[in-house]
Amino acid sequence: MRAETAAALASSGIDPASVVVAEDVGGGTYNTATRLTLADGRRLVLKVAPGAAGLAYEHDLLATEAEYYRLASGPLPSVVGAGSGFLLMTELPGTNWDVADVDRARLRGELGAIVARLHGVTGETFGYPQDPPHRTWASAFTAMTDAVLADALHYDVRLPRPAAEIAHLVRRHGPLLDLVTTPVLVHFDLWPGNILVDGEHVSGIIDAERAFWGDPVAEFVSLTLFRDLDQELVDAYRAAGGPAPFDPAAARRLALYRVYLDLIMLVEMVPRQDTDAGRAEFLAGHLAADLDAAQRAL
Template sequence: MRTETAAALAASGIDPASVVTAAAIGGGTYNTALRLTLADGRRLVLKLAPAAPGLTYEHGLLETEAEYYRLVRGPLPAVVGGGPGFLLMTELPGVPWAGARVTDRPRLRRELGGIVAGLHATTGDGFGYPQDPLRPTWSAAFTAMVDAVLADAARYGVRLPRPAAEIRHLVHRHEPLLDLVTTPVLVHFDLWDGNILLDGGRVSGIIDAERAFWGDPVAEFVSLSLFRPPDAALLAGYQAAGGPAEFGMPAWARLRLYRVYLGLIMLAEMVPRQDTDAERARFVAGHLAKDVDALQRAV
């Protein structure tokens, strides 16, 4: 057993000798995740933070994930233990939606929309990443988030499809739209199909909340509908369950801003992660260019 694993278990009040099996969980691109089975039958997941540098916001992410699970109500893991660089939690039933055979997608998407509405019932007192000082307004928080990832792109020599100065200018010009958001909602911001679990024909869990931030609930629909418009079934389930976001033109205009932000992250993070997939970079850059151009036309 790795020294870090044993130390995390001991810090969580669990005897490392009680671990019967330990297996790596694939699919992640940042933290290391292990599935543990204990002698008493409990199944836990241990996440360990990497030592390698990342983007500016990628610090204290496991503490953010633990805070998300403690604050938000939904089909989420329960925190068993946590500390600097590690998070121990219960394992949820099910398999990732990504790659699973689904026969009734609209029904599941509607169910997912209702679950996300419940997640968005958690509100706070400031905007931004929980691991950083919060800002009083969403425009101040979001423009700082964009500025940080643009600085990361410059630091790592990332080639962007549009000049960084142009992107920064466009985002800052949309501050009045961002100021329409006055209630900080805890947004997961990584709800792609790989982080949604299915079991028995139902949505059984939401995982990997380390990239959560206090912000606009509309931002959630970027990863929920990655590289495509949000679908009617998802929106219907969200609105039927009382989701706090409105979906008029201002909301869709803000969604473009959040797509630009995620695109910047996806390109910039490839360098510190040593991801040399040129086809992936071209695909993301192409979508980022389209989103930046859409912002330009909207000005």
């Protein structure tokens, strides 16, 4: 057993000697995850933060994830222990949506209702929990985008538009962003790999370390990654009382949030030492198209 695993268990009140099986969990792109089976039958997952540098906002992410699980309501892991650089939680049943054979339309409806429930948590300020808070969403989102653009310059990432031009575009959307007055807890990483399916139901939402307090509309970027909104998801979300509006102003903001996620995915390739030229070209193409859409939304 790794020394860091034993230390995390002991800090969480669990005897490291009670672990009968420990196996690495693949599929993650940032933290290291280990599945632990205890002698009493409990199955836990331990996440440990990397030591290497990443993007500016990628600090204390496991503390953010723990906070998300403690605050949000839904099919989420329970926090067993958390500390400097680690998070220990219960394992949820199921397999990742992206590898499961599912009835997509029906499960998209179920997912919409789950997301509406997740969005029932509101706060007092905007931004990443691990960063300084902002009184307005426009201020928070501008700071978030500026940080990723600074990362792009730091890592010498080739963007399809100059960083200064992108920053200016975000600032021009300030009045539109100021329409958001209630901070909602947003997961912001709900792509199929972070949604678990067990049989015919959505059984879990995982990997909430990218969460922030912001516009619930932003959630629908990862929920519809590289494609348009689907009606099954929207209808179920609305029926369950989800707070995200789907009016013209929301559609305009969604275009801007797509730009933000495109930037993250493109820039993070460098500190993660991802040298896939095809992936970089694909992401840069989407970023260019989404920038054009955001420009038209003004």
